[in-house]
Amino acid sequence: MNDTPAQGHIRIERVTKKFGDTVAVDDVTFEISGGEFFSMLGPSGCGKTTTLRMIAGFEDPTAGRIILEGKDVSFVPPAKRNVNMVFQAYGLFPHMTVSQNVAFGLKVKKVARAEIAERVQEALRTVRMDAFADRRPAHLSGGQQQRVALARALVNRPAALLLDEPLGALDLKLRKEMQLELKRIHGTTGTTFVYVTHDQEEALTMSQRIAVMKDGIVQQVATPRELYERPANAFVAGFIGTSNVISVQPGGARDGVAVMDLGDGDRVCVPDVGAGTGPVKIIVRPERMRVWGDPDGERISRVRGTIAEVVYLGSMTQLIIDLKTGERVTVHELNDDLKGALPEIGDPVLVQWAAESSYVIDDAGAVNVAVGSASPD
């Protein structure tokens, strides 16, 4: 490993945080590269915000170290760390104007007045709020306040920008706009962004890498594509995107494929993991299942079912189907491939998918054989 501290590089080393008897963060280790857009993703209570606050300095780790640009900052007070935070409720000073808010950090550092003015202008221009320099926060909308909070943090040129679910209070359309804005600003400034959210779509949209957390433990750290196509366990598979879980009782295995025969030509083919005839569970992604198309692959599972719900979404249709095996699955089909009318509720259908499109998970939820077709369908 290269020992020269890269700019904006953060290392979380075996960090644990306990509040009394509760373990909020449990022996967590990962690294964030300089300039990366890195997200911590997970349900409420998974420890992501606590970890972020430890990076910022508002909490001290019970064990482990926080290393910022090569220096151990685990117990350095937040005012002295070269990181800045964008808070969930923005935290703009109501008695100051936008420029005064943005200038705050620079004033504290006793930067020269001329330089302050210049840097504040630059920061406001980056977030496209330069026209609002003399407004008070009370006269700004949520999205505008958000941008000022961003400028106030970025103007200090921190080694890393920490964002604590900043888009939670915005409506959907504004949230999507701001996600792209954040991505753009990240590209412009090149600062490391550490982002915390519980919205997996948001994390996938913006991040270069994501750490998925649950109950204080890191489940997987990977790029969005890896998380989706090669989830490390059932939790990640279920948390990122939709996944269908099907119980399989194979009758026998041949050529690396175990088959469960359902009669009438229906069968489920799963990759052979050496479980013999023991029951297994598989996960199949909705876009790998086919209702009106042909699945790619040699060993095709075929199961009949009935349509429970049809959701037309413009470019694709979401079909909720009750399979003969008892499970209810979600299938995403492209409407371009559809010839004819949409199926209706109650229609009998045949659902097909390739054995290679399924992951086998064991009882503990870990993926036994992570199989995802490397080539797009």
Place this chain on the structure above:
Amino acid sequence: MATVAPTAPKDRQLRARAVKKFRPVAFLTAPISVILLLFVAPLIILVIMSFRFESLYGFQTGWTLDNFRLLFTDPIYRGVAKDTLIIATTAMVCQLLIAFPLSYFIAFKAGRWELPLLLLLVLVDELNPIVRIYAWRMLLGREGLINDFLMWTGIVDAPLDWLLFTKFSVILVLSTSWVNYCALPIYASMKAINPALFEAATDLGAGWFTRWRRVLLPLAAPGIFVAVILVYIPLFTDFATPGLVGGTSSYMLGNSVADLMVTVGDWGGGAALSLLLLGAMAVVAVIAYFLTKLNQLD
């Protein structure tokens, strides 16, 4: 169109509308009468009194401006006014020095003790003020608890004289009187501060002094000015405290009014002084009110 005369229903409509308009006014009769009777009327009487004079036994009565003129020309009053200003302002500053950290503690650091502490603050006023001031006499006197303690520990050889019946004792007692009224508005304005602001300031590099000066103080300022309006007036016009613990060395304008009205019987002079005090306090209140409108300290 019907040819039946429409007067009857129209009358009823007009009467209904009149009653509707009159009803809110009717509700106000009670409170307005109270204000008129107990506040405006005495004020008017006071104004009238201030322009009248009466010689001994009422042989001569008439209108005069002398009551007011005397207040401005007689050097005694200037001295008393100066003393009052010094004592009241010093006490006000001391009260703020006590109330500000107290409010801060209750608003931000008290946790589950917040409500009990607030209750305590309100209950403080239940104690009769005369009883409370007498308690101070017992503490501060030559044979009081403080002197006893100081002599017992050997810090001093003889009891301290200046603890009671001096300007010091008046300022001391005034500093602790109405502290609850001082603290509550400051507490209220501090409660309105989003605590995340302190974290944001820390994150941006601010130490405790900067956080205090640029976040806490400006946002608590409106509460401070309200506290001043509430407390300065009773401090300035008080006469019980200087009367009981001030001895001969502190004589405040409140005492002047009391003496003029009761001891001397010069109702004209007493009334005139009261009105002047009222006017001065009104000016203080207006200034403080406009200061609460200022929302930044930059």
